[in-house]
Amino acid sequence: MTTTTTTLRTRITRRPLSESWRRRLPLLPALLFTIVLTQVPxxxxxxxxxxxxxxxxxxxRKFVGLANYGKLASDHFxxxxxxxxxxxxxxxxxxxxxLGAAFALLLDRKFFGQGLVRTLLITPFLLMPVVVGLIWKNQMFHGLYGVLNWIIEKLGGSPVEFVSRYPTWAIALVLIWQWTPFMMLIMLAGLQSQPADVLEAAKVDGATxxxxxxxxTLSHLRPYMELxxxxxxxxxxQVYDQIAVMTGGGPGSTNVPYFVFQRSIGGGWAFGRASSYSIVVVVASIIIATIALRVLSGLLKGEEAA
Amino acid sequence: MRGRTHLAVGERRWVHGAFGLMAWIVGLVYFFPVFWMVLNSFKSEQDANTSPKLFFHPTLDRYKDVTKSATGLLSFGEAFTNSAVVVIVSTIIVLALAIPAAYALAIRPVHKWRDVLFFFISTKFLPVVAAILPVWILARNLGLLNTRNVLIILYTGLNLPLAVWMLRSFFREIPRELIEAAEIDGAGLKGQLTSIILPMAAPGIAATALLCVIFAWNEFFYAVQLNPVKGSTVPIWVTTNISTRGDFLAKLSAASVLACIPVVLAGWIAQKRMIRGLAMGAIK
Incomplete structure (x- = not known):
C-alpha cells in the first residue's frame, strides 16, 4: 500500500521535481556554506x-546535563x-x-549644505569600532586632557575620570554615538517613503x-522604528570591541559576550560553563529575532501585495 | 536622497533657516570627535597630551612613526596587506555565492523562498560569541589559527546573509520582460546573468560589495581571537599603537586615521547608493 502511493507520487511529481531542483541549484552553495558555518558551531x-x-x-569531558544552567542563577558574576x-x-x-529620528527629521528638509551635513552625520557608522572606543577613551573622556573635562573645567566643574568611574555610561555613550547614523538612515528611508499626496491632502484640509x-508621520514611521x-x-x-579597548572588562562593563570570552579563551578556559553563558545570549537573541522576523514578515507581505 | 520641501511650504522663512542652522550645528558637534582625531594626528605628542589645543605646528612625523616597521612587531604594511587580502578575497567569494542564491530567491524563486530568506537573515541573529569557542577549537584542530584563510572563511560567513538579502531586493527591480526575452533566446542562468542581470544590477552589487568590505575591514573580534600573532589585520595593528608608558595619543590618532581612511572615503563616495541599499535590504 505504502509502496504504491510512493511510486504514484514519484510519477506524478517527477517533472516538477526536476524543475524545482533546477531552481534550487543556484541556491545550494550559499545555503550549504551558511548551514555548515553557522549551525555546526x-x-x-x-x-x-x-x-x-x-x-x-x-x-x-564529562556529560553533566543541565548542571551548568542550574548554576547560572546563583552565579553573581x-x-x-x-x-x-x-x-x-x-x-x-x-x-x-x-537621536537618529531627530537627525533624520532635520535632514529631511532642504537646506544649504544638506549633503555635507549628511556626510558628517554618517561618518561614525563607517569608523572601525576599535578606533571609536580608543579615540573616545583617550581624547574625549581622558581625565587630564580630555575634551569633555576641558569643557567641564571651563564651566567651573572638576574633572571626572569617566571611563573608570562610570564605565557603563561611558561605553553606552560611545555606542549611541556610533549607532545613531544607522537609526538615522532607517528613519530617513521611512520619511522618504511617506506618500506625498496624503501629506498634501492633510495640508489642504488645514492640518497644522x-x-x-x-x-x-509618527504612525507611518512606526514599523521603521520597530525595525x-x-x-x-x-x-x-553582541558588543565586544569597544569594551575590549575601553575597559578590558570589569564591574559595569563586562557584558555577557565579554564574560564568555573571559571565562574561556580569555584566560578562564572553562569551556563547558562559558558555553552555557553563550547559549543564554543565543536564547535571548532568538526571542528578539522571532519578534523581528514577524515585523519583517509583515513588511515583506506588504511588498508582495504591491 | 531627495529632500522634502512640501513640509516647509507655508512655513516662515526664518523657521526654515533655523532648522537648517540647527542641522549644521548638530552635524558639526556630532563630527567633532572625528575632526579632533584628525587634528591630533598632525600634532607632536606634547601638543596632543595637554589641554585641548587648536593651534600648533602641524607635522607628519606621527604618520612616519606608525608606518615605520620594527622587527618582531606587527608592521603597518603587514597588517594592511593581510586586511586587503582577507577583505577582497572574502568579498569576492561572498558575491560568487550570493549572486546565484539571490537569483534563486528573486528571479526564478524556489518553493518557499521566504523561509529560505528568513533562514539566511536569522543566522545574523546568532551572536558570534556563541560560535567563537567551537570555531576556535575547529580552527586549532585544522591548523588554521593565525592564518588569513580562517578570517576569509569567517568573513564570508558573516557577510553572506546580508549580501543575499540585499542582492535579492536589487534583483527584484530588474524588469521581468528582459529576463523572459533572454530566456526565449535560449539564455541559461549564466547567459541571463552576464547579459542582463549583472549589468542592470551593477550599482546594487557595488553597494552590497561595499558593505561587505566595510564590515570585514572593521571586524576585530574574530581577528583578535584567531589571529593575534600572524595574519593580524588593521584593527589589531591600531591597538598596538597604545603604549602603557609614555604619551601615545598623537600616534594612536595617526594610526586610527590610516586605519579608517579607506572605508570612510569609500563610504562617503558611495553613501547615496549605500543608504538606499541598506534601506532596501532592511525594508524590502
Missing amino acids: FVMSIWYSLTDWTIVPPSP FRDAAFTSIKLTVVPVLGALI PFAIFRQL GILLGTIYLI
Whole structure:
C-alpha cells in the first residue's frame, strides 16, 4: 500500500521535481556554506554547555546535563554581566533611536549644505569600532586632557575620570554615538517613503504641521522604528570591541559576550560553563529575532501585495 | 536622497533657516570627535597630551612613526596587506555565492523562498560569541589559527546573509520582460546573468560589495581571537599603537586615521547608493 502511493507520487511529481531542483541549484552553495558555518558551531556549543569541560586545568569531558544552567542563577558574576548586557543594549538602542529620528527629521528638509551635513552625520557608522572606543577613551573622556573635562573645567566643574568611574555610561555613550547614523538612515528611508499626496491632502484640509507629524508621520514611521530597535538590539547585544579597548572588562562593563570570552579563551578556559553563558545570549537573541522576523514578515507581505 | 520641501511650504522663512542652522550645528558637534582625531594626528605628542589645543605646528612625523616597521612587531604594511587580502578575497567569494542564491530567491524563486530568506537573515541573529569557542577549537584542530584563510572563511560567513538579502531586493527591480526575452533566446542562468542581470544590477552589487568590505575591514573580534600573532589585520595593528608608558595619543590618532581612511572615503563616495541599499535590504 505504502509502496504504491510512493511510486504514484514519484510519477506524478517527477517533472516538477526536476524543475524545482533546477531552481534550487543556484541556491545550494550559499545555503550549504551558511548551514555548515553557522549551525555546526551552534550545535557544538550546545553540546559543550552540557559538559564540565575545562582546558586549564585539563579535565576529561564529562556529560553533566543541565548542571551548568542550574548554576547560572546563583552565579553573581553572571548576574552582573547579564544586568550590564541589558543596560548596554537598552540604553544605546533607545538613545540612538531618539537621536537618529531627530537627525533624520532635520535632514529631511532642504537646506544649504544638506549633503555635507549628511556626510558628517554618517561618518561614525563607517569608523572601525576599535578606533571609536580608543579615540573616545583617550581624547574625549581622558581625565587630564580630555575634551569633555576641558569643557567641564571651563564651566567651573572638576574633572571626572569617566571611563573608570562610570564605565557603563561611558561605553553606552560611545555606542549611541556610533549607532545613531544607522537609526538615522532607517528613519530617513521611512520619511522618504511617506506618500506625498496624503501629506498634501492633510495640508489642504488645514492640518497644522504638528498635527501632521503626530498623526501621519509618527504612525507611518512606526514599523521603521520597530525595525531599528530590533536590528539595533541584535547587533548591540553582541558588543565586544569597544569594551575590549575601553575597559578590558570589569564591574559595569563586562557584558555577557565579554564574560564568555573571559571565562574561556580569555584566560578562564572553562569551556563547558562559558558555553552555557553563550547559549543564554543565543536564547535571548532568538526571542528578539522571532519578534523581528514577524515585523519583517509583515513588511515583506506588504511588498508582495504591491 | 531627495529632500522634502512640501513640509516647509507655508512655513516662515526664518523657521526654515533655523532648522537648517540647527542641522549644521548638530552635524558639526556630532563630527567633532572625528575632526579632533584628525587634528591630533598632525600634532607632536606634547601638543596632543595637554589641554585641548587648536593651534600648533602641524607635522607628519606621527604618520612616519606608525608606518615605520620594527622587527618582531606587527608592521603597518603587514597588517594592511593581510586586511586587503582577507577583505577582497572574502568579498569576492561572498558575491560568487550570493549572486546565484539571490537569483534563486528573486528571479526564478524556489518553493518557499521566504523561509529560505528568513533562514539566511536569522543566522545574523546568532551572536558570534556563541560560535567563537567551537570555531576556535575547529580552527586549532585544522591548523588554521593565525592564518588569513580562517578570517576569509569567517568573513564570508558573516557577510553572506546580508549580501543575499540585499542582492535579492536589487534583483527584484530588474524588469521581468528582459529576463523572459533572454530566456526565449535560449539564455541559461549564466547567459541571463552576464547579459542582463549583472549589468542592470551593477550599482546594487557595488553597494552590497561595499558593505561587505566595510564590515570585514572593521571586524576585530574574530581577528583578535584567531589571529593575534600572524595574519593580524588593521584593527589589531591600531591597538598596538597604545603604549602603557609614555604619551601615545598623537600616534594612536595617526594610526586610527590610516586605519579608517579607506572605508570612510569609500563610504562617503558611495553613501547615496549605500543608504538606499541598506534601506532596501532592511525594508524590502
